[in-house]
Amino acid sequence: xxxxxxxxxxxxxxxxxxxxxxxxxxxxxxxxxxxxxxxxxxxxxxxxxxxxxxxxxxxxxxxxxxxxxxxxxxxxxxxxxxxxxxxxxxxxxxxxxxxxxxxxxxxxxxxxxxxxxxxxxxxxxxxxxxxxxxxxxxxxxxxxxxxxxxxxxxxxxxxxxxxxxxxxxxxxxxxxxxxxxxxxxxxxxxxxxxxxxxxxxxxxxxxxxxxxxx
Amino acid sequence: xxxxxxxxxxxxxxxxxxxxxxxxxxxxxxxxxxxxxxxxxxxxxxxxxxxxxxxxxxxxxxxxxxxxxxxxxxxxxxxxxxxxxxxxxxxxxxxxxxxxxxxxxxxxxxxxxxxxxxxxxxxxxxxxxxxxxxxxxxxxxxxxxxxxxxxxxxxxxxxxxxxxxxxxxxxxxxxxxxxxxxxxxxxxxxxxxxxxxxxxxxxxxxxxxxxxxxxxxxxxxxxxxxxxxxxxxxxxxxxxxxxxxxxxxxxxxxxxxxxxxxxxxxxxxxxxxxxxxxx
Amino acid sequence: xxxxxxxxxxxxxxxxxxxxxxxxxxxxxxxxxxxxxxxxxxxxxxxxxxxxxxxxxxxxxxxxxxxxxxxxxxxxxxxxxxxxxxxxxxxxxxxxxxxxxxxxxxxxxxxxxxxxxxxxxxxxxxxxxxxxxxxxxxxxxxxxxxxxxxxxxxxxxxxxxxxxxxxxxxxxxxxxxxxxxxxxxxxxxxxxxxxxxxxxxxxxxxx
Ligand code: FES
Ligand SMILES: [Fe+2]
Numbered sequence: 001x002x003x004x005x006x007x008x009x010x011x012x013x014x015x016x017x018x019x020x021x022x023x024x025x026x027x028x029x030x031x032x033x034x035x036x037x038x039x040x041x042x043x044x045x046x047x048x049x050x051x052x053x054x055x056x057x058x059x060x061x062x063x064x065x066x067x068x069x070x071x072x073x074x075x076x077x078x079x080x081x082x083x084x085x086x087x088x089x090x091x092x093x094x095x096x097x098x099x100x101x102x103x104x105x106x107x108x109x110x111x112x113x114x115x116x117x118x119x120x121x122x123x124x125x126x127x128x129x130x131x132x133x134x135x136x137x138x139x140x141x142x143x144x145x146x147x148x149x150x151x152x153x154x155x156x157x158x159x160x161x162x163x164x165x166x167x168x169x170x171x172x173x174x175x176x177x178x179x180x181x182x183x184x185x186x187x188x189x190x191x192x193x194x195x196x197x198x199x200x201x202x203x204x205x206x207x208x209x210x211x212x213x214x
Numbered sequence: 215x216x217x218x219x220x221x222x223x224x225x226x227x228x229x230x231x232x233x234x235x236x237x238x239x240x241x242x243x244x245x246x247x248x249x250x251x252x253x254x255x256x257x258x259x260x261x262x263x264x265x266x267x268x269x270x271x272x273x274x275x276x277x278x279x280x281x282x283x284x285x286x287x288x289x290x291x292x293x294x295x296x297x298x299x300x301x302x303x304x305x306x307x308x309x310x311x312x313x314x315x316x317x318x319x320x321x322x323x324x325x326x327x328x329x330x331x332x333x334x335x336x337x338x339x340x341x342x343x344x345x346x347x348x349x350x351x352x353x354x355x356x357x358x359x360x361x362x363x364x365x366x367x368x369x370x371x372x373x374x375x376x377x378x379x380x381x382x383x384x385x386x387x388x389x390x391x392x393x394x395x396x397x398x399x400x401x402x403x404x405x406x407x408x409x410x411x412x413x414x415x416x417x418x419x420x421x422x423x424x425x426x427x428x429x430x431x432x433x434x435x436x437x438x439x440x441x442x443x444x445x446x447x448x449x450x451x452x453x454x455x456x457x458x459x460x461x462x463x464x465x466x467x468x469x470x471x472x473x474x475x476x477x478x479x480x481x482x483x484x485x486x487x488x489x490x491x492x493x
Numbered sequence: 494x495x496x497x498x499x500x501x502x503x504x505x506x507x508x509x510x511x512x513x514x515x516x517x518x519x520x521x522x523x524x525x526x527x528x529x530x531x532x533x534x535x536x537x538x539x540x541x542x543x544x545x546x547x548x549x550x551x552x553x554x555x556x557x558x559x560x561x562x563x564x565x566x567x568x569x570x571x572x573x574x575x576x577x578x579x580x581x582x583x584x585x586x587x588x589x590x591x592x593x594x595x596x597x598x599x600x601x602x603x604x605x606x607x608x609x610x611x612x613x614x615x616x617x618x619x620x621x622x623x624x625x626x627x628x629x630x631x632x633x634x635x636x637x638x639x640x641x642x643x644x645x646x647x648x649x650x651x652x653x654x655x656x657x658x659x660x661x662x663x664x665x666x667x668x669x670x671x672x673x674x675x676x677x678x679x680x681x682x683x684x685x686x687x688x689x690x691x692x693x694x695x696x697x698x699x700x
Contacts, residue, residue, distance in 0.1 A: 031431060032431035035228060035434075036434075107307070109303070110305055130622070134680075134683050138679050138680050164449070171513065172621075174502065178508070191328075193445075194445070196328075199552075199562075205335030325562045334562075337562065337576060338576060452543045452545065463541060464585075466574060468576035
């Protein structure tokens with residue numbers, strides 16, 4: 001499977017992450033989205049006329065919508081999710097991308113936008129996510145659709161974790177923080193720039209002073 | 215020797231990707247400027263329409279608000295066989311001086327660039343040499359060594375990498391590191407910083423690499439990945455400005471380059487983006 | 494105001510190994526919990542190069558800064574500098590440690606140790622949320638003042654919630670607790686709280 005990829009794209013990262021979590025190998029082809037805008041060029045439009053990333057090519061199959069790519073990769077794995085609730089979150093991920101991703105592109109890459117409106121819109125979606133995670137937790141679920149992670153979580157997570165890049169801080173969202181921590185601790189989890197390694201999972205090298213402190 | 219900050223050259227665009235007719239409205243040292251493609255090359259002007267001096271070097275358009283001197287040389291830029299990489303601008307909410315100082319630092323590699331430029335338990339920073347070369351008025355750190363799991367796009371597996379760091383300009387730094395495919399040569403990675411304000415900057419990384427295997431997009435994205443890992447650090451340092459008061463932060467021997475850089479800034483009187491007294 | 498306790502989080506929202514940023518009236522802080530459950534509260538600023546410690550990571554009984562990995566024990570003493578693994582960090586490298594306590598389902602901090610312990614609430618943690626209005630507006634709507642948890646009746650709820658307000662300047666954190674209830678009642682309470690937030694914020698805009 002070939003992934004046409006841009007290293008700083010949250011949606012491309014969601015695809016790389018799901019592949020890593022489900023043990024699938026992707027052959028990534030770097031597309032010069034920034035600064036080159038290569039995805040708008042003729043060569044890339046031959047692959048995806050819409051001129052967007054990510055694009056997944058698997059034999060005869062070409063997919064260019066992030067949610068569809070996630071569904072495709074999740075088929076037959078524990079991350080697969082169907083039904084209206086899954087669709088609701090996959091569709092919501094576009095709102096997260098537009099608002100939080102828009103703020104991020106504005107703050108990071110000088111992309112024009114109404115930054116206050118983007119951040120306010122992003123905070124609204126974070127409120128919706130925080131409340132949903134609270135309600136899931138009351139039902140004994142650590143993830144959006146149950147007690148194991150699915151593509152619903154993977155579609156939303158990158159935009160949320162990268163929100164600080166666009167000036168939306170995550171300090172005041174306790175349920176979101178705990179949910180992100182659970183995702184980051186999954187076996188096979190990979191990072192992207194802006195999301196640091198969860199170093200706590202690794203033991204302290206060398207003589208450990210830990211116990212002696214108390 | 216001191217020099218007015220307005221007399222320095224600063225990067226404001228990639229020469230090969232000039233903003234179209236409307237131009238790029240941006241800030242330099244807090245002053246609004248516009249960069250655009252003119253009939254005979256790039257033009258930069260102030261809000262009042264005053265044309266500013268322009269020079270093109272190392273892939274970038276540089277300008278100056280005052281009376282410019284010579285831009286620092288990077289002789290390697292002209293060496294045949296190197297591929298010149300315009301990485302693109304990344305905006306960071308931090309002092310331009312903090313951005314440069316972070317670039318000079320290796321001790322953060324295992325924690326910030328985990329499994330790429332460093333990894334635990336290989337955290338030790340060995341002794342290295344630092345001095346201010348008065349003849350050229352530059353800070354140089356040499357014999358810097360660090361264990362790296364994947365030093366460059368072209369690197370396979372871990373190697374002990376050697377570095378030299380050079381600060382020829384208050385907001386620019388040039389780093390020379392072992393070239394994985396050409397062990398006798400140095401790859402050149404530079405960080406050119408455009409100070410928008412004292413607490414906001416546009417960072418323009420640029421490279422001159424020996425690498426025939428990677429695509430241009432791959433080389434760009436490797437460097438973007440590295441720099442974006444730094445960005446989330448830079449936006450979260452307190453205070454946002456670089457403290458020049460030695461009592462405010464606690465350096466160790468690993469920080470000799472940053473100590474020399476701060477001293478050099480003081481000596482040159484370059485305090486734009488610096489915090490002079492403890493808050 | 495700094496001689497009293499300030500509520501900063503609900504107990505379950507900061508499990509062992511966690512670190513959260515806190516905006517206190519006297520500065521930006523980090524509150525973290527060690528593997529064995531001990532709470533500590535330090536200034537955010539790492540003494541080395543100023544990185545926010547709330548971005549750091551907890552291993553065992555120590556917190557490490559994410560930038561260069563400097564490691565601090567629960568008292569704030571620096572115990573390890575990874576760039577110099579064989580060096581015993583000098584005693585002068587330490588961060589201030591503020592009083593922190595756990596009571597009534599809440600985590601509390603103070604600038605200096607208050608004379609009395611923080612109050613019990615007799616209720617169970619529900620959830621925390623931030624209202625984008627100053628504490629004065631929330632107090633006016635809820636009838637409780639920052640730092641003193643009290644009962645607040647919200648429309649459509651059978652029993653009052655206990656709300657503990659945390660003044661964060663432009664914004665106010667509301668830490669909500671509830672007398673033991675089943676999950677349906679707790680979800681209803683969460684929704685009522687969201688509605689309360691919308692009402693307070695709408696009032697702000699109207700004013
Ligand atoms: S800034 Fe915290 S360890 Fe360097
Ligand atoms: Fe770095």
